[in-house]
Every structure is written in C-alpha cells, then in structure tokens.
Amino acid sequence: VHFMIQPLAYMTPDASVQGFIDLPEFPFALEPRICTRWEMQRYAREAYEAGIRFIGGCCGFEPYHIRAVSEELTAERGGFQPASGMINWGACLKKHTKPWVRARASKEYWQNLKPGTGRPYSSSLSKCDQWGITAGHELVHQHEEETGEAELKKGLDFKKRLAQQGSN
DSSP: OOOEOOSSSSSTTOBTTTGGGGSSTTTTTTTGGBBBBHHHHHHHHHHHHHHHHHOOOOTTOOOHHHHHHHHHTTTTTTTTTTTTTTOTTTGGGGOOOOOOHTTTSHHHHHOOOOOOOOOTTSSSOOOOOOOOTTTTTTGGGOOSSSOOHHHHHHHHHHHHHHHHHHHH
C-alpha cells in the first residue's frame, strides 16, 4: 500500500467546512498565510514518519516548498542530486555586520521562528463566511456560465438571513 499527500501551502487554522475557500482572503489575498520553508520541512518529516512516501504540493506551493521537502528528506532519498547543492542554514549570516543577524545563522533559529505578517493591525485569524452549506445544497451547484444577477441575489439574501439569525 502506498500513501500520497498533496497539501496546501497555506496556514488555515481558522478555515471552516469547505476549507480555505471559506476564508475572506480566498482567492486573491492568501499570500500572508503561505507556509515558510521551515514549516514545510517539519510537515515533510511528520508526513514521512506517518508512512507517506509520495509528498507533493497543491495550491500555494512554490519551488522553495518542494526544495524544503527534498532537503528534509535528503537521507531517505539517498542524498542530494549533484546539481541541487545543499542548504547552509544561514551560514552566510555569520559574516553580517550586525550581531543579532549573525545570531540567526542556525537551523534551530529558523525552525523555531514564528513569523509575523508584517501588516500593521493585521488580525491573527480571519472570520470565515460560514454559510453552513456544502455539496448538495442548491446554492453550491457549479455551472460553466457566469453567475447571473438572480442567482447572486439569492445567495446574498441567504447570507443576510444567516446574519439575522446569528444576531437573534
């Protein structure tokens, strides 16, 4: 038996029923949620230890994520391929003029970093739309043609009723 995994590259602990598509940032403002290479290395290790041998990537994955998976599983893969080189865990930072930057020249520093969004007044988590519907509901029916005004109104009316129920 072979197991395979193809995770998203976003941190979405506040996602709801439908996953990251319920987040207000979907689809055009997810960048602040992208996993770091260090988080992806930790994920690759956990997946491998759980018996998963085919680890890929889906939405949000960047080349550096795939490299992070590859680097984390170097020994299991039989070493690096000749052209790939090897990460030096920030060894170049040891030559920086500032001592606080030199102190970042270790694997432990980067693996334990809790990065900020860099956005003033940013919420730590989003509030999902939480319409409470999923596959099978008439509003979730997918179609090829553009959504018409009547269908949009039907959805917005549904959302308005949900908001009213929530405030009662």
